[in-house]
Amino acid sequence: MKALDELTFDNRFARLGDAFSTHVLPEPIAAPRLVVASPAAMALLDLDPAEAETPVFAELFGGHKLWAEAEPRAMVYSGHQFGSYNPQLGDGRGLLLGEVYNDAGEHWDLHLKGAGQTPYSRMGDGRAVLRSSIREFLASEALHALNIPTTRALCVIGSDTPVWREKQERAAMVLRLSPSHVRFGHFEFFYYTKRPEQQKELGDHVLAMHFPHCLEQPEPYLAMFREIVERNAELIAKWQAYGFCHGVMNTDNMSILGITFDFGPFAFLDDFDAHFVCNHSDDQGRYSFSNQVPIGQWNLSALAQALTPFISVEALRETLGLYLPLFQAHYLDLMRRRLGFTTAEDGDQKLLEHLLQLMQNSGVDYSLFFRRLGDESPELAVARLRDDFVDIKGFDAWGALYVARVAREGVVDQEQRRKRMHAVNPLYILRNYLAQKAIDAAESGDYSEVRRLHTVLSNPFEEQPGMESYAERPPEWGKHLEISCSS
Numbered sequence: 001m002k003a004l005d006e007l008t009f010d011n012r013f014a015r016l017g018d019a020f021s022t023h024v025l026p027e028p029i030a031a032p033r034l035v036v037a038s039p040a041a042m043a044l045l046d047l048d049p050a051e052a053e054t055p056v057f058a059e060l061f062g063g064h065k066l067w068a069e070a071e072p073r074a075m076v077y078s079g080h081q082f083g084s085y086n087p088q089l090g091d092g093r094g095l096l097l098g099e100v101y102n103d104a105g106e107h108w109d110l111h112l113k114g115a116g117q118t119p120y121s122r123m124g125d126g127r128a129v130l131r132s133s134i135r136e137f138l139a140s141e142a143l144h145a146l147n148i149p150t151t152r153a154l155c156v157i158g159s160d161t162p163v164w165r166e167k168q169e170r171a172a173m174v175l176r177l178s179p180s181h182v183r184f185g186h187f188e189f190f191y192y193t194k195r196p197e198q199q200k201e202l203g204d205h206v207l208a209m210h211f212p213h214c215l216e217q218p219e220p221y222l223a224m225f226r227e228i229v230e231r232n233a234e235l236i237a238k239w240q241a242y243g244f245c246h247g248v249m250n251t252d253n254m255s256i257l258g259i260t261f262d263f264g265p266f267a268f269l270d271d272f273d274a275h276f277v278c279n280h281s282d283d284q285g286r287y288s289f290s291n292q293v294p295i296g297q298w299n300l301s302a303l304a305q306a307l308t309p310f311i312s313v314e315a316l317r318e319t320l321g322l323y324l325p326l327f328q329a330h331y332l333d334l335m336r337r338r339l340g341f342t343t344a345e346d347g348d349q350k351l352l353e354h355l356l357q358l359m360q361n362s363g364v365d366y367s368l369f370f371r372r373l374g375d376e377s378p379e380l381a382v383a384r385l386r387d388d389f390v391d392i393k394g395f396d397a398w399g400a401l402y403v404a405r406v407a408r409e410g411v412v413d414q415e416q417r418r419k420r421m422h423a424v425n426p427l428y429i430l431r432n433y434l435a436q437k438a439i440d441a442a443e444s445g446d447y448s449e450v451r452r453l454h455t456v457l458s459n460p461f462e463e464q465p466g467m468e469s470y471a472e473r474p475p476e477w478g479k480h481l482e483i484s485c486s487s
């Protein structure tokens, strides 16, 4: 285990030079203090978890101190925001501090979000508020615990620095970890500014660092694009299976690694609602829950367009065609497991759609339904769950089909079934109202609730004694929280 001053840097992206990023120093926040740290994320850097309690930890991740080997840079990119191309984006309030490699030889980008203004800040102040920093931290670590690929969060550092949003708030910083911060929008930037040489430099870098196995293929760029399509199909299948709504699927918020990236007004579904729009600013519902599937393809097409200098249009089109069938296969596989099936039947898709329609009509809690379905034998579980449905007759019809479907798998040991189902059906989900309670306490200086919630969500499949209230459905006030981009 290492102390903070023992981290080893190897700043590969910074070495690409000034066409790709700009040197900017973090602007410190006043009176930096630890709000919460993730021991699991610290372990990725081989850091001793006790380091989080040292004053130098808050100083480093609050922008006051910097390692001599760090090379803070703001990256340039562009992207499609809500369907329209924005030619000039970039790190407006975050800096890539450098790349640390751990004892296992993995490289991790250290990205400090909320580090002050950069050449890409446009009208923004370069800051992140405590509220959104806590939300990003909790979501990163919660998604990871659900086995959903994501950037990680090392810590949140709070401060006394005032920032103005709808009202006065306090600035904070999140230290984000990811093997790469390259977005779809990076490729779009060099494509639309007509700089094929630099685009190739970027592409070769991404290939060598993150897709080295593709270099052995006859067409490395095509092999890489194919893998990006595959990874995104699987990622979005996981979002849909677990009720995660990203909220701002702009192409500058899409990671080249196919991991959940750049958290804003995200939400996990409480009641099942295919049309749920978690981003209060998304008037058209472009990024509604069910639209995430076609938007994933739309975003991949935008990336494909940017890759036309390297890959034939035909090959790109053919590869894009893999997305939907792959998504479907992953999604159905996950949902079969959530339903407790160990085999596949042709009718499973229909059975699932039937259930989701009933849940939609009755506003049934999405996560708890699956958890409870495994609690008892299929017969007892459906008999108990039927009370949650307005259309009881409709649900009874589904329940009979479900019980018969499970019976066709042969004799089931209920204890084994429960274990198997609970291992894929979380009891604890980062519900907006839980995050909000933790944020309210943190804004008044009490960080215990954020820390407790983080601990609970780090182990979402295991029942944790004394934590029953974290598994409950939201109260009425908690169902209608408005979360917007402005954070």
Ligand code: AMP
Residues within 6 Å of the ligand: 089, 090, 091, 092, 093, 094, 120, 121, 122, 123, 124, 125, 126, 127, 128, 248, 253, 262, 264, 485, 487
């Ligand atoms: P986001 O929707 O958070 O992904 O942000 C979109 C773009 O706006 C990115 O280029 C951000 O860096 C930039 N941005 C967001 N908030 C701020 C802020 N407070 N100050 C400066 N730039 C910002």
Ligand code: MG
Residues within 6 Å of the ligand: 252, 253, 262
């Ligand atoms: Mg962004």
